Amino acid sequence: MLQAEFIGELLGTMTLIIFGSGVVASTLLNKSKGQSGGWMAITTGWAMGVFIGVFVAQSTGSSQADINPAISLAKYVMGIAYFAPHELLTAISAQLIGAFCGGVFVWLVYYPHWEATENADYKLAVFCTQPAIRRLPFNFLTEMLATLVLVLGVGAIDAINRNTAMHPGFAPYCVAMLVWGIGLSLGGPTGYAINPARDLGPRLCHAVLPIPQKRNADWGYAWVPVLGPFVGATLGALIWQVIF
Numbered sequence: 061m062l063q064a065e066f067i068g069e070l071l072g073t074m075t076l077i078i079f080g081s082g083v084v085a086s087t088l089l090n091k092s093k094g095q096s097g098g099w100m101a102i103t104t105g106w107a108m109g110v111f112i113g114v115f116v117a118q119s120t121g122s123s124q125a126d127i128n129p130a131i132s133l134a135k136y137v138m139g140i141a142y143f144a145p146h147e148l149l150t151a152i153s154a155q156l157i158g159a160f161c162g163g164v165f166v167w168l169v170y171y172p173h174w175e176a177t178e179n180a181d182y183k184l185a186v187f188c189t190q191p192a193i194r195r196l197p198f199n200f201l202t203e204m205l206a207t208l209v210l211v212l213g214v215g216a217i218d219a220i221n222r223n224t225a226m227h228p229g230f231a232p233y234c235v236a237m238l239v240w241g242i243g244l245s246l247g248g249p250t251g252y253a254i255n256p257a258r259d260l261g262p263r264l265c266h267a268v269l270p271i272p273q274k275r276n277a278d279w280g281y282a283w284v285p286v287l288g289p290f291v292g293a294t295l296g297a298l299i300w301q302v303i304f
Contacts, residue, residue, distance in 0.1 A: 062150050064121030069154035070161070072117025072127040073257055077162025079109030081186050081262055085166055088182040089173040103247065107240035114232040122151075125232075128255040129155050130293035134211045137297035152257070159261025163187050166262075167269050180275035187262035188277070189251035189285050196284060199250050203288025204295070206246040207254045211296025213238040215304065253285030260286050 083105025086094030094101065110127070117125035124141050126132045129152040135141035142148040166186065167174075177183060184190065191199045217234045220226055243252050253259040260282065267277040 062147065065123065065147075066121075066150055066154040068117040068120045068122025068125065069127060069151050070158035071120045072113045072122060072125055073155040073158030073261075074162040074165070075116045075158075076106075076109040076113035076127050076255075077159050077258065077262060078165050079112060080106040080258065081163060081166040082169065083109075085170045085173070085186045088177075088179075088185060089170055090177040092170070092173055099244075099247075103240055103243035106243055107236045110239045111232050111236035114235060124151070126151060127155060127158075127257075128289075129257050130207050130255060130289040131211065131214060133290055134214075134293040134297040134300075137294055138215075138301060155257035156261050159257040160265050161261075163262035163265030164269070167265065167271070174274075175272045178273070180273060183271055183274050184266055184278065185251075187266040188259045188282070189253045190278065191250045191281065191284075192248060194281070196281070199281070199284045200288045202246065202249045203253055203285055204292035206242055206250075206252055207289040207292030208296040208299070209246065210238065210242060210254050211293050212300060213242075215296070215300045219304065250285070254289050254292075256286040256289050258285075 083094070083097075083102055086092050086105075087097040087101055089095065113127045114125045117127055124132065124135065126135070132142060132148055132151045132155070136148045142151060170186075174183060181190065214235060217231055217238070221231050239254075242254060246252060263277050263282055266274065
């Protein structure tokens with residue numbers, strides 16, 4: 061069972077990054093046909109990544125299809141999944157590996173465009189988030205609150221799904237719309253990681269891959285999109301238990 065969960069979370073998270081980092085690469089890298097597509101294109105690509113990623117995770121063995129360590133942690137806190145710590149760690153490990161693999165995939169697809177792009181910040185942005193205004197306490201707050209909204213939204217979708225016999229194929233659409241909305245509404249300050257694996261896995265990718273004229277991976281900021289979502293997910297889970 062754990063092996064199936066591991067494979068499903070790995071492949072689902074890899075799919076998320078292929079779509080998400082892929083649309084950022086298409087929008088930012090020079091000579092891409094999607095160059096200058098804008099924020100709407102980026103948020104739409106990430107939403108589609110969530111949608112397809114969840115289906116891939118489900119179809120390849122993951123019963124939870126979280127593709128996000130923050131969501132997995134929230135479920136653990138709420139006592140609805142990952143009843144033993146090693147189960148949670150297995151899911152998170154799979155998500156991190158999947159995110160790294162997704163970053164490698166995007167790097168290969170856009171291989172000629174790295175050398176054609178002079179802006180090192182754009183190259184980094186393909187793999188991980190960067191704040192629009194670098195003020196770490198507020199950047200952390202943004203990631204925490206955005207992830208709290210994500211957890212509450214996913215909890216509401218799950219509750220409706222269980223209580224009204226929603227068609228099982230409809231829930232991923234709802235989660236994708238939730239992530240799309242978070243990106244449009246709350247993503248401006250930090251780029252809305254709301255997913256530690258989504259940021260950390262590809263950031264590691266950027267650090268080790270031979271990308272021409274790349275900058276450093278900004279490890280001084282990396283803790284924000286990792287710790288912020290974990291804290292927000294925990295708070296969201298606790299609020300859900302108290303209120304709902």
